[in-house]
Amino acid sequence: MRFPTISKKLVLFLSLLIFILVVSSIFLIIVFSLPQLPDRLQDLVLSTPTEIYSDTGELIISLSNREEVQLSQISQHFINAILAMEDTEFYKHHGLNKKGLLRALFNHFIRFRRSGGGSGITQQLAKNMYFSFDRSWNRKMKDALLACQMERRYSKEEILEAYCNQIDFGSNCFGIEQAAQTYFAKHADELTLAEAAFLANIPRWPTYYNPYLNFDITKQRQEIVLKRMHKAGFISQQDMEQAMAESIDLKRLNLFWGKASYYIDYVKNIVEEIYSNEVLSYGGLKIYSSLDTRLQNFAQEAVTQGLIGLDKRLGFKDYDLASVEEKQLYIQAALVAMDPRNGKVSAMVGGRDFSVSPFNRAISNNRLPGSAFKPFVYLAAIDKGKYTPATIVLDSAVTFEFDDQKWSPPNFDKKFRGPVTLKTALMKSINVVTAKLINDIRPETVIDYARDMGIKSPLGAHLSLALGTSSVSPLELCDAYCPFSNGGISREPLILKYIENYQGKTLHEFSSHSAQIVDPQSIYLVLDMLRAAVEVGTAESIREIWSFDRPAAGKTGTTNDARDLWFVGFTPQLVTAVWVGYDDNRPVKDKNGIELTGAAAAIPIWVVFMKNALKNERYRSFPIPEGIIFERVDPTTGEIVPPSFPNAQEVALKAGTVLVKKY
């Protein structure tokens, strides 16, 4: 009979032992799976963030969106607000806010309400620093265990400081310093009670309580924060009421925020290609770009306003009211502006809305240039010495045969004008004449010239190349027009100027490779023709409708069925290419089904941008190189005519060019 008694106790003992062993093992397994803590919390703080600067040295963006500050540099109001909202017991507990935990458990299991607030500040810090954002019990347990160790290892001040520096405030900013700058244009130690309480609630649900999206809701939540602060004894009734009555004025420290997303994205891509993603994101680089913030603002504004105007014309509802899916179907635009004197890409807009579609249309070479490609054909023809701007070519129906195929290029307006000068042909964008030119000088010659000018995309060596049937990007087309504005000097587009490491040592210098690629006289002859396109040609709306009165030249481009609408225009100071079209390549037609042209869709954007961009610039004329003469010719015969001749056309010619005189 004794044996069973002993056995029962033994079993009990052994069971207890096994239980303890199992619990201990599980505990140890969990503990050893916890991440290691560093000696000091600051040791894990990321190094200086990579920063991108404008051409004039303004900070455009800090890539980490996080700026560490010491606790002493944070407004006491904010610290109090955070303590009142997240963990009133913070200075009393050793890791776990048990009251909060019990309250959360009670709400969860008894009142069946999902409520946060169970985790104290230390636990939240542990979660944010080490774990993913799943809501499992396993993760919560690990948070709790790590929080206990953190309290053992670090002081309360260290924990609170680290917490304030890493919480998510929405709008892609982390930490109170960035939040203060993003929402109130001030530093963390300058926040008033009302502002501090306003910000303290945002981390609870950063996307929903984003003040730029839901200001009223966030303002209501501020009152809850203030009430809790009062209840916790941080502020008096009077302070609370005063702060509630105070108006909240949102203001960004970086007013340029969000206006150069495509440019910045392109800069990041270039730097990432040179170094690595790690170096870009964590290297603390200082990247100096060519971006001109003033021009970029104007570019963004011109594209936005231009597209709003087009939306109405095309029958779209207000873009802001459209769903994300609907927005994908809206008309798009891209704009690139370059300074032809040094190759700097001053402004770049790659689409209407980076947050909806980050695809950069300014650099992607998937759009046909149409007639905007023609100047390269005329340049090749003139520079080869076979043609002058006064040369007469017959604008008539023609059929070319090649590779057993026939091609009859149509004119845009379906009309034929008979004998015309080359100047008329380019300024009126006559397809037949351009096709005849390329047929004469051969596509390979045109390709050579286009390459020299700056076109890098693949170009098909066929006759239709003359009409822009090989796709290019707005950036390269803009670059390829620079020599027209610049006496035949080509420039490589300069996006970056130089890169420094965090100690200020220059790691990489960039320069725009330049070369005199075409005789300045030949260039000037084409420039003169492109000026005529603006004065009396396909781009005359620049003068007639938009009253742009500076010396300018340029070329429109409209592809078949109006799928790509272009205008590339320039002054001596600035070359700007504008593209308009749909991402899915459908024709751009207005409400009545009428196709739009480059002049109708792209020129308004170009003009609005150029007017603003050049507002403070002196009027400059295109310099005329030595050896250029001007003659008045009969536009139907190309013969020199007396001054009294009606409808004479003035053409620029190289000195020594022999033209027949009509008198």
Add this chain to the structure above:
Amino acid sequence: MKEKELNLEITKNQRLNEIITKLLTNRRIIITFVLIIVLTIIEFTTDFAEIMIGNAIELTNPYRPKSGTIWELHKKDRLANEQLEEITKALPDRKQEIPEINDLLQLKIKLEEQGTLQITADQFRNLYNQIPTRISGDIITPLDLLKLSHSKKWIWTKIVKSDSSLSFYFLDGDKQLLMDTYPSLSVLYTIPEAEQLHQVSLDSMMIYKGRTISAEMFFLVFDDLPNSIKLRLINNPFQLVKWDRNIQKVGISRYINDNVVTIGFQVNEGIYTEIYTFQASDFAVDYFIEKLNELFPELSLDYPEEKYSAFPDYF
């Protein structure tokens, strides 16, 4: 039925009472319960469990993995720093990049060797002043050079020579382009030959023929003239200071034109000579010649005459 149900209810209550009585009289259970209560109170007042757990976990810290979001970032951070360190180490020593170029021959040799040179704005100015003006003007016009200098942005000049072209890039402190020129490649080959090409002399000019004196003779007389006369002869004496020892000869024009007489200075500009002129008052020139003839009677230099001759007063 009701009676049966009532009995069942009584039985249930009796059993419950029995269990409660048993529990309340069972010492172990009471002790355990009290212990739990006491431990809970202690935990809520002293946090002993958290402290103990914290201490226990702390002991394991060195043996735990460096995992989790922040360690991943930390690794990337370190990786980035390592890569940056390598990039920085691989950078050339920029101080050695500025070549020692003091004359045109050095420029040509270096360009032949390296193809590309980057020199300071001052170095370029120095070289520019060594080149005969008709050649230097092809590189950059003096007016453009003045504009560059006055912009105060010009710090560097990059010169690139390829097989077929020569390019000059005028850059700012950030090595960004301010201006560029593309003179003919022949400029480079003309420069070292400039000595032969540009050896002008006062003696070869009609208006100074037989009317030149050495710099020493000029200054022997000039230095003793009253300041008022000196300034009527040379209205910008600073220029004389600049040339001083490089002046080879001085010529006095044989003609007076609107009470003005041209004085020519033949100046050694390195590998070539250049002629510079001043417009002097005829009265001062007469005074100078008088003193010159007194000091060097063998010269017996004629006074300038009013211009009646067919010779133009330029060279």
